[in-house]
Amino acid sequence: MKTMPWRDFCALVSSIGVVGLGLGATIPLTALRLDQRGIGTDIVGIITAASAFGILAATPFVSRWVARYGPRGCMLGAIAASALSTALMETTDNLLLWGLLRFVFGACMGVLFTIGEAWVNHLAPVNSRGRVVAMYTTAFTLFQLIGPALVAGLEGKVAWPFAACGALFLLALPGMALIADDAHHDEDEPHVSWRAVLPRMPMIAVGAAFFALFDTLALSLLPLYAIRQGIVTELALLSATVVLVGDTALQFAFGWLADHVGRRRVHTGCGIAVCVLLPLLPFAAGTPWLWWILLLMLGATAGAIYMLSLVACGARFQGQSLVAASAIVNASWGITSSGGPLVTGLLMQTTGINALPAVLWCGAAIFVACAWWEYKQGYVD
Incomplete structure (x- = not known):
């Protein structure tokens, strides 16, 4: 071993x-x-x-x-x-x-x-x-x-x-x-194109894209959403920090759970949890203790989706294929983190502030749908 x-x-x-x-x-x-x-x-x-x-x-x-x-x-x-x-x-x-x-x-x-x-x-x-x-x-x-x-x-x-x-x-x-020189580098191993690995990682790519969307919206628009919900400015500005604290504090717990229960179960469960928690956001704003607990839970589960996407990369790919898969993960991050806030901000302006949790819910739902599709296709890792 x-x-x-x-x-x-x-x-x-x-x-x-x-x-x-x-x-x-x-x-x-x-x-x-x-x-x-x-x-x-x-x-x-x-x-x-x-x-x-x-x-x-x-x-x-x-x-x-x-x-x-x-x-x-x-x-x-x-x-x-x-x-x-x-x-x-x-x-x-x-x-x-x-x-x-x-x-x-x-x-x-x-x-x-x-x-x-x-x-x-x-x-x-x-x-x-x-x-x-x-x-x-x-x-x-x-x-x-x-x-x-x-x-x-x-x-x-x-x-x-x-x-x-x-x-x-x-x-x-x-x-x-x-670090040991070229610890996992094999000069004889050929370059692997991202096109060769992308069809084998829909759940991974969508999971990374969702968390990039969640992360950028939490940092940029969540404080504004909290202010519009009636939370005082000083506390609203702390909302993004609370989300990041939840993300930071519980990642090891989710990693341990994935090692003992199975990565796919925990990964999919986090997506379902996010879908359940997000609709509660407008109702929690009027109750401070519920608002902070909800943000901590959202940060933890959304962060685990990204972390477990990286775990899935390691389980599914090796060598140059792993590097290509990691590149796709970061490309997914770049796409949604650059375009997500622009689209969501426009929707919040035109349809109302609850476009923020609605957009995030759609992203989490797509992730859960990809997880279900992979399960039906018999993916094993």
Whole structure:
């Protein structure tokens, strides 16, 4: 039975955690600086979306790059490029250049997420894959949560904030150096196109797309939804944080459950739970304790859908096919995180604020339908 290479795993988790910290810091810092310059929210949204388009642009090529340069070489290059693209934002106020730099940054994130997710699946033993992947996703989310607090704490105290954020990414390099060289890279293994693996992962791709939609809407529109439901502004702004806390706190529990009960059962059960919980959102807004509990449960179950999609990738694919599958997961993320808030915001404006839970419910229902279709087709993993 395969044993867990703890040194490689801890090094990978520490590196991706630092990346999460840098990512969590650069997003609010970019929005803050643009707002301080009097830039409208429409332009802020476009520049923010440039990162998602960067992820989309890079992910189709990641498996080819890994086949040529190895996973560690690609990750080292992406870490250095993300640090440089962030630091260069300190040197210009040109909005077009900022958009380009955020595009490059997003492309680097696409490389790091794709390879990191494939790598942790390669390291994980079959009988504990749920717990191992959960530790990986929990570490990333936890560090990402710290990022905005770091920006708030250092606001006005650092002369070159973008340069400081760029330097954060460089802290991931020592961890990468500790990982065994080319731990799962086989130079003789041919490149695998994403087209070859996509038909075998509808539930996985839709699960990743749903959580990307959920995550971006929770961060961008959920506080506004809470305010419109009559929740005071200070508490409404905490709503997104509570969702992320639920996501962070319970991932290991869901991973443990998947290892002991079966990944498919837990995965599908989380989708059904989200479908049950979302219609309660409008009714919970008038009862604070119910509102917070509901948000915690939604964050936990929606986050588990994404985490278990990564687990399913590791169970279903290996080698270059696993890298290609991870690239599809990140492409799904890029598509819904860039377009989802725009569509949902328009629907909320034209049909009412409850378009938010309605859109999320439709996404969760599609995921459950894909799970049912895979079950009928006899998928086993």
